[in-house]
Amino acid sequence: MKQKQIVLLFVGVLLAGVLLAGALTACGGFGEDPTPEPVPVAVSQPNVVSAEAFVVPLQEANLAFEVGGKVVSVEVEEGETVAEGQLLARLNDTTQQAQMAESEAAVARAEAGLAQAQAALARAQAQLAQVEAGPTQAEIDQAEADVARAEAFLADQVVGATPEEIGEAEARVATAQAQLAQVLAGSRDEDVKAAASQLLQAEADVRLAQADYDENVFGEPDQAEPFGVALQQSTLEFERAQAEYEKVLNGATDEEVAVSRAQANEAQASLARVLAGASPEEIAQAQAEVQRAAAVLANVVDGSTPEEIAISEAQVAEAEAGVQTAESDIKTAEAGMASAQAVVAQTQLTAPFEGVVGIIPINPGEIVQPGALAMAVGNTSRWQIETDDLTEIDVVQVQPGAKVQISVDALPDREFEGEVVRVTPKSETKAGDVTYTVVIDITKGDTSPLRWGMTTFVDIEISPEL
Numbered sequence: 001m002k003q004k005q006i007v008l009l010f011v012g013v014l015l016a017g018v019l020l021a022g023a024l025t026a027c028g029g030f031g032e033d034p035t036p037e038p039v040p041v042a043v044s045q046p047n048v049v050s051a052e053a054f055v056v057p058l059q060e061a062n063l064a065f066e067v068g069g070k071v072v073s074v075e076v077e078e079g080e081t082v083a084e085g086q087l088l089a090r091l092n093d094t095t096q097q098a099q100m101a102e103s104e105a106a107v108a109r110a111e112a113g114l115a116q117a118q119a120a121l122a123r124a125q126a127q128l129a130q131v132e133a134g135p136t137q138a139e140i141d142q143a144e145a146d147v148a149r150a151e152a153f154l155a156d157q158v159v160g161a162t163p164e165e166i167g168e169a170e171a172r173v174a175t176a177q178a179q180l181a182q183v184l185a186g187s188r189d190e191d192v193k194a195a196a197s198q199l200l201q202a203e204a205d206v207r208l209a210q211a212d213y214d215e216n217v218f219g220e221p222d223q224a225e226p227f228g229v230a231l232q233q234s235t236l237e238f239e240r241a242q243a244e245y246e247k248v249l250n251g252a253t254d255e256e257v258a259v260s261r262a263q264a265n266e267a268q269a270s271l272a273r274v275l276a277g278a279s280p281e282e283i284a285q286a287q288a289e290v291q292r293a294a295a296v297l298a299n300v301v302d303g304s305t306p307e308e309i310a311i312s313e314a315q316v317a318e319a320e321a322g323v324q325t326a327e328s329d330i331k332t333a334e335a336g337m338a339s340a341q342a343v344v345a346q347t348q349l350t351a352p353f354e355g356v357v358g359i360i361p362i363n364p365g366e367i368v369q370p371g372a373l374a375m376a377v378g379n380t381s382r383w384q385i386e387t388d389d390l391t392e393i394d395v396v397q398v399q400p401g402a403k404v405q406i407s408v409d410a411l412p413d414r415e416f417e418g419e420v421v422r423v424t425p426k427s428e429t430k431a432g433d434v435t436y437t438v439v440i441d442i443t444k445g446d447t448s449p450l451r452w453g454m455t456t457f458v459d460i461e462i463s464p465e466l
Contacts, residue, residue: 048405048459049394053387053440055408055454057378059353065091066346068369071362076375078360082351088375089362091347100344103337110333114326121319128312134303143297150293154286160277169271176267180260186251195245202238209234355379358452383450385418385440387458388428395436397462398423404440405459408450416445420460 069091076088161169209231216227252260278286304312358376362368385406390398398420406416418440427434440458 047397047462049390049397049462050457050459051387051389051394051438053385053389053406053456053458055450055452055456056384056386056439057355057380057452058382058384059355060358060376060378061352062373063088063349063352063375063377064371065349065368065374066370067091068367069093069347071364071366071368074360074362074364076357076360078357080357082355082357082377084351084353086351087348088351088357088377089349089360091368093344093347096340096344096347100337100340103333103340106333107330107337110326110330114323114330117319117322117326121316121323124312124316124319128309128316131304131309131312135300139300140297143293143300147290147293147297150286150290154283154290157278157283157286161274166271166274169267169274173264173267173271176260176264180257180264183252183257183260187248191248192245195241195248199238199241199245202234202241205234206231206238349374351377353377353379378452380452383442383447384421385442385456385458386437387440388430388435388437390436390438392427392434392436395423395438398438398460399463403461406440406442406445407457409455409457410451411449414445414449416442416447416456418442418444418458 072090072092074089076082076086082088209227213227213231355377356379358378359373360375362374368374385404400420400422402420404418404420406418408414408416420438421441422439424437427436429435438460440460
């Protein structure tokens with residue numbers, strides 16, 4: 001640190017010839033006054049404090065990963081312009097991505113649980129509304145119709161079967177017995193003759209089809225299809241007629257006789273039930289059904305009891321509690337997902353603002369430690385000068401707005417001027433000295449040749465009263 005004060009005193013002394021009394025008397029005819037002596041004038045140069053400084057971007061950030069790990073990709077190159085939020089580098093995040101997938105699944109399960117809880121609440125609320133509203137006219141009509149049907153059925157059971165029902169049952173018995181007799185009687189001669197005639201006719205059709213096929217297809221394979229189909233159809237009809245003839249000739253099988261006899265027995269039993277009428281047990285069951293339907297009608301007409309309303313209200317409260325639990329589960333799951341997202345984000349390095357990548361000291365495959373410099377990004381749209389070389393003695397004389405003369409080591413022939421824009425309020429200790437940082441805007445000079453980190457020297461004006 002050095003402080004320099006340059007004071008230049010320019011004294012102009014004019015010596016005028018002084019005439020003695022006798023000479024003045026000789027020149028007294030002119031009546032001129034003597035020339036006054038000039039007053040010395042002092043010209044002072046401004047006081048300055050000087051310091052070493054460096055060219056810095058308008059905004060800069062040294063970036064580091066929050067966690068350690070293996071670098072799997074570096075997405076940018078030094079000197080590349082990046083946008084705010086752009087991915088710059090990434091660590092291996094296999095474990096973190098698995099945690100993220102699990103947290104997303106937990107959120108999905110919680111959301112499904114909430115949907116189910118909300119559906120259960122809607123059902124409980126609808127049930128409560130129905131209980132509180134009482135029965136509708138349609139429900140009353142339905143209950144009355146159920147009573148009427150039960151009473152009609154009871155009346156039928158008590159009165160017994162009508163002549164028409166008895167006649168229908170007897171007709172079913174006659175039909176079943178006739179069918180059984182026919183089965184037991186076996187085949188009639190006329191049925192055998194009819195089946196034999198159909199078999200002979202089918203055999204003749206096969207011969208005719210075979211003759212047509214032999215006559216038209218021999219040596220002409222292209223014509224085989226229609227005659228072949230006709231022959232196949234006639235052959236199938238012959239086989240069916242032969243099976244029918246054998247069935248008629250042999251008569252009913254033991255199984256067919258058993259089925260016919262069972263049908264006849266069932267028809268006879270049905271007739272017996274119709275003639276006997278309802279049993280005391282059946283009448284008792286019908287009476288019980290009438291009483292049950294009447295009780296339901298009474299409940300419908302009377303509406304819901306206080307107990308039923310209380311039960312429905314308790315069901316609604318339980319469903320509401322279920323919704324609250326599900327909502328709490330979603331919040332917990334979402335918090336877990338947010339935590340997982342934050343963990344994944346710690347494995348990614350992104351640009352905090354739009355700027356230029358200054359340095360990349362890492363490479364894919366390397367293991368980096370948390371907090372170690374991974375990349376530097378700066379907003380180089382405008383350059384500033386920064387010095388942290390002012391001691392506490394010098395900084396008290398520096399104020400924002402002070403003029404600054406700037407010289408750049410790499411550009412000795414260029415002149416730059418600036419203005420102090422900021423003085424840090426807190427000090428830092430360097431080599432045992434308490435120092436402060438001063439930031440300077442460049443107000444004059446071509447800044448295009450400047451580069452990040454160039455060495456400069458600054459003279460900062462301080463007011464005399466300071």
